[in-house]
Amino acid sequence: MATIDLASVAVREANQRIRDLAAKGEDIEVVNPDARHHIGVGLVRPVKLRIRGSAGYFCAGLTDGPRVEVDANVGWGLADNMLGGSVVVRGNAGAIAGVAIRGAEVVVHGNIGSRAGQVMKAGTLCAVGSANFMAGYMMYGGRIVILGDSGEKVGQDMTGGALFVGGRIQSLGTDATLTDMTEAEDAEIRAFLERYEIPFKGKFQKIVNAGKHLRYPRTEPRVRVMPYTVAASNDYWNARVREDIHVKAEIGRYRIRGYGAGRPLPHLTDIAFRKDVSAFDVPTDVIERVNMGTTLGDRFGAKPISLSMPVMIAPMSYGALSKSTKVALAMASRLSGISENTGEGGMTDAQREAAKTLIYQCLSGRLGWNIHDMQRAEGIEIYISQGAKPGLGGQLMAKKVTKEIARIRGIPEGIDLRSPSRHPDVLGADDLVIKVEEFREATGYRIPISVKLGAGRVRDDIKIAYKDGFDYVSLDGLQGSTGAAGHEVLEYVGIPTLSAIQEAMDALDEVGGRNKMPVVLMGGINDGVSAAKALALGAHAVAMGTSVLIAGGCIACLQCHIGHCVVGIATQDPEHEKRYNVPVEAQNMHRFLEHVRWQLAAVTHSLGYTDPHQITRDDLVALTPEAAAITRLPYVPTRRDGPVRSVKQAAAE
Amino acid sequence: MCGIAGILYKRKGASADIGKSLIDMLDGCQHRGPDSTGFALYHEDAKDDEFRLRFLVGEGEAAKQAIDRIRDKLAEFQAVILEEENVGSTYRVLVRFRGDIQRFSYAMEHAAKVISIGRSLDIIKDIGGAHDVDGTYTLNSFTGSHGLGHVRLATESDVTPDRSHPFWATGFSDVAIVHNGQITNYWKMRRRLEKRGFEFVTDNDSELIAVYLADKLAQGSTLEDALKTSIDDMDGTFSFLVSTKDEIGYAKDRLAAKPMVMLEDEDLVAIASEEVSLNKLFPGRALKTYEPAPGTYRTWQRSI
Structure with missing residues (x-):
């Protein structure tokens, strides 16, 4: 395992080294991260990346395949658009954890900030603690598992996917509704939790889209083609x-x-x-x-x-x-x-x-x-x-x-x-x-x-x-x-x-x-x-x-x-x-x-x-007062009438 | 369009490296605002009839003239100059003054651009990064119990020292604010306050928050109550920190559109836009931080 010390290496250089090491299949450890942004961004290899401390914004963002572990907290946008692989955070995550993920598994042992899983498409976002407001905001697919409380307006304007809440549901968002979950779903989630060594004995409530806002009630009529x-x-x-x-x-x-x-x-x-x-x-x-x-x-x-x-x-x-x-x-x-x-x-x-x-x-x-x-x-x-x-x-x-x-x-x-x-x-x-x-x-x-x-x-x-x-x-x-x-x-x-x-x-x-x-x-x-x-x-x-x-x-x-x-x-x-x-x-x-x-x-x-x-x-000249007012060009609507002459000539005349 | 930072040491008689701490914290989030940097610092040796005034006077001949005008105006109000200094583009003066501080403040504004007035408050702000401002004003060695800081990314108005933060609550002693966000009912709120005789010297929404809070305090509200009502009264997106000579506090809008991270232990409370600033205080340590919930507020008092 290679070690990169962020106390002495800038993030830009560190990320380049991470990518180079990953290309060789080597696992990487980052020390002294001190909540710096963009750690691990752009990584597309299935290597392990261990961050010994807190990471800042977009930790493991725009990635596919790595297995990332963060010992403490992360800032906004954890695992942004992560396609595959996993991230495990031992502390808390800031706002929009798991934003736009498309298949990754994202686990946060503490709490997650507001709008977690916004516009996510696939994969799993799991919070062992509680979520803040609007978890699953505008999500299109995948699942969000919250073992603690849901936060306000959970599932606000969601389109697809599902949220599973182990704690209290504080309030449901627009067009979100509670529904029964199947045994298979329950078993799948518990297998997921077991895989990440998260003990949980409680029950889940499932939230899905209610389907009231997905289509306009009346579609546009066909009209005669008008040039x-x-x-x-x-x-x-x-x-x-x-x-x-x-x-x-x-x-x-x-x-x-x-x-x-x-x-x-x-x-x-x-x-x-x-x-x-x-x-x-x-x-x-x-x-x-x-x-x-x-x-x-x-x-x-x-x-x-x-x-x-x-x-x-x-x-x-x-x-x-x-x-x-x-x-x-x-x-x-x-x-x-x-x-x-x-x-x-x-x-x-x-x-x-x-x-x-x-x-x-x-x-x-x-x-x-x-x-x-x-x-x-x-x-x-x-x-x-x-x-x-x-x-x-x-x-x-x-x-x-x-x-x-x-x-x-x-x-x-x-x-x-x-x-x-x-x-x-x-x-x-x-x-x-x-x-x-x-x-x-x-x-x-x-x-x-x-x-x-x-x-x-x-x-x-x-x-x-x-x-x-x-x-x-x-x-x-x-x-x-x-x-x-x-x-x-x-x-x-x-x-x-x-x-x-x-x-x-x-x-x-x-x-x-x-x-x-x-x-x-x-x-x-x-x-x-x-x-x-x-x-x-x-x-x-x-x-x-x-x-x-x-x-x-x-x-x-x-x-x-x-x-x-x-x-x-x-x-x-x-x-x-x-x-x-x-x-x-x-x-x-x-x-x-x-x-x-x-x-x-x-x-x-x-x-x-x-x-x-x-x-x-x-x-240039303006041909209309409006164009002249907008551009502050001289208003010369008569330009086309006269003989060809320069502005200097025109002024002299 | 910026980054904010605040710190308060809780220990009794704590005289900590506030200047150095704030410089580090602001240096950590300078990417949020590379254009200008500012500090609200509180001196320990405050006396009831002594006020610290800092003006923006520019440089050269303009500065000389402004300083003359300030001296005349001070004389008019029977304010006795105890100390004075022309540093950077500012003029700092310590005066003995007994009278109505609000009237005094508004009058001073006509002499030169006032940055701050307070028994212990001193706001230092200028263009450049945290280390640039420290280079001019030597803040590194400043000790105290609490203070605020701000880095600004100028997007709409010019990069000038007067448009930098923190903002002082015009007309009120010792109240300062740093703010990240935008108050959308600015003019409505401002007109309400103006009707009651308050004057505003900028079009900046941060000044509004400062005056709003200071007014509540002047009416006998606690800082905590003032912050509570501010969340209802202010529309828009905001995360702000406020300080008085004994307290700091924060308020955060209900949409949590602007970030804020907090670290608190027995010794101190430190709040910043991003954890990276807090880590600057404790390099190499994994910190137990948390993000204040949307629509919340809190205050901390220093031990005297």
Whole structure:
């Protein structure tokens, strides 16, 4: 057994040594841990790790297989997302012990803090002492055994799995209920306790989900397909408004639909280039003349994401989209030399193989999240929110929660899945620092860690992202689309993409962070010209989702949430998915992306630059008072009327 | 967006290394707040008519002018200067003063930014880590029976000494607070207190908690009762520590959204955001700590 002394070795180095020793199959002992965070994070070997003292946050987090013993206490997030293996803690555990575990056995001899087993999927969490409030909060599966008292609101909003309480049940959470347990279950638990040498003679009470909140009582009705052009018309009582009223009259609640905001908003189209770019000849080899290569994510020494142009595929989940579509997106990203992003639903092998550069997103429900896929990604992105629904988690309606989707996400089949609106372990900027560090430990500080922010309080959020040590920010405006969200949220909660980038740049200027932390802008960016304007306003790159889907066959019917997508994109129905021709659509997406490249190059060249990053806000004017007010660009609505002239000339006249 | 720490030695006549203990504890959780660090310390030799005042005066000419203004204002209130010192970006003065401390405090605020006023309280806070602040103000050798500390991660407002914590209960002698979290009914609570004539000198919710508690104390509440009502009256997420010249206490919101770990034995009670801070006091030892339950509060009195 090897010994590592944390009195003389930093955790980062210690974890590297632990991984190296574990690769050789050697057991490890850690002395003088003194409650330091992240001990054992990222360990994927079946070795023994003994911690002689207390450990801090995320002890044995993001692991698979080790057998960990802690002599004293642990902080928040014990065994975070542990897939297999075991942890035994002799003292107490802080909040969210066993958060998001997916098969591990976690035993705490003392008490466990609040929200134990939050969003866990499988495995066993056992407390010999008592639990604090909301044990089993939003759990999807597995079992929690509490030999002491349950704490208040036990099983709050649980979806699957079961809790077994040996002591007093203080109060049941929403949608949790008591039920009889079978002899087999009882015998299994007692065998588990015996295996961990825990004497217990008492009786258990079993708590499960009551099933009242798993599905919306009325599902969304099928409605006539309405093209976006009709839906977004500006008339007062247009077809969409009337349809919306009809649907609400039927279901009696907020309405869920796909796509983004359908009302006119100030956007990048309200901005023009100061110079009339049409007056210039674009040479046929313009793409060769412009340097489009873009890198992202080396702020803290990670291997940066390398893009052939400042464009990425926006995050969209397998779940909202069919597997075929995700593979087509991955193929197109490789063909165009850009990146693909997993979105919420985890990573499939097919997607991994098809994409050259794949960013793996971590969301609040930790659906499909695991250490192995983290380690095979080129980037990791922690999702806080998205432009279409800031402050809310993902929604996936029951029709799309198939057996396969449920398996990869680790949830029960056929529920209306509402992902948590916040991360279990990120309740503030201070927690987020520790979370980012955990991801870096788990991936050996090799890959960039970014944060996805929906545009809400952009100024504050960007400053937090800058302080909390992210490599870059993915910033998503109100015009961003989604697979499913409440109509009111889609239309009225976020702030426009144009406002978002302006606020972000102002915030970075206030903290001296411009050019230190790149911002990737998304939300309604649908061509290379808009991309060029985004870059001019300060974005380092843009991400495109909806436009690439449209290139790949989407008919923009806004019915993504229903699950019957006729072209096989927003569906999990094999009959519908059969219609999707992956290689053909990948080529269509690729050709569209290449045109985006040409547009970016043509604009760059026409403005007299050799790199789109050289374009600045001095090259822009606002065409509307709203856009001018948002961006503080000069309001020059007449720009298109006059002859080509520079601003200096115009001023002189 | 921060880390908090507090310590109280229970032994009678204990004059422990409070400065060193707090520096160690804050150094342990500096990852929670690398921007600024602060300390609320209590001097042992308090006298009824002597007050310690610390002001933020900046540097150079600005500092000189501020100090002149402070001296004028002190003279106006017949406060006799017994000791004075210009250290870091602060000006510390010990005065003899008899009169209404609240009126005195509000008036002083017009001379320069007051950091703290108290018979024994002295708040020292500045940008940088625990060791940086110690380097400027030499806190390592400070002895006493109790104190609080804070590390701040500035996310919304600037990194400046006046926005650092701890916060003093403006207008009340000797009450200090360190807070991790956010009070969401801040303006409602503040307006209620303002209607009763209290003045606020920052927009920081920690100042609100301090004034709220100090007001309860002034009305004859025990610290324990004041903490109890604070849990009902304050909305939001919070874990905070409060100190007076003889006591420390904590309160924690019902959602337990902000961490807090406690260590208590016959000699001391130490509370911090994370156990790693407590372990800094006792390196290499497995400690018997526990997390205070959500919605709870408690106080400890020093032995005099």
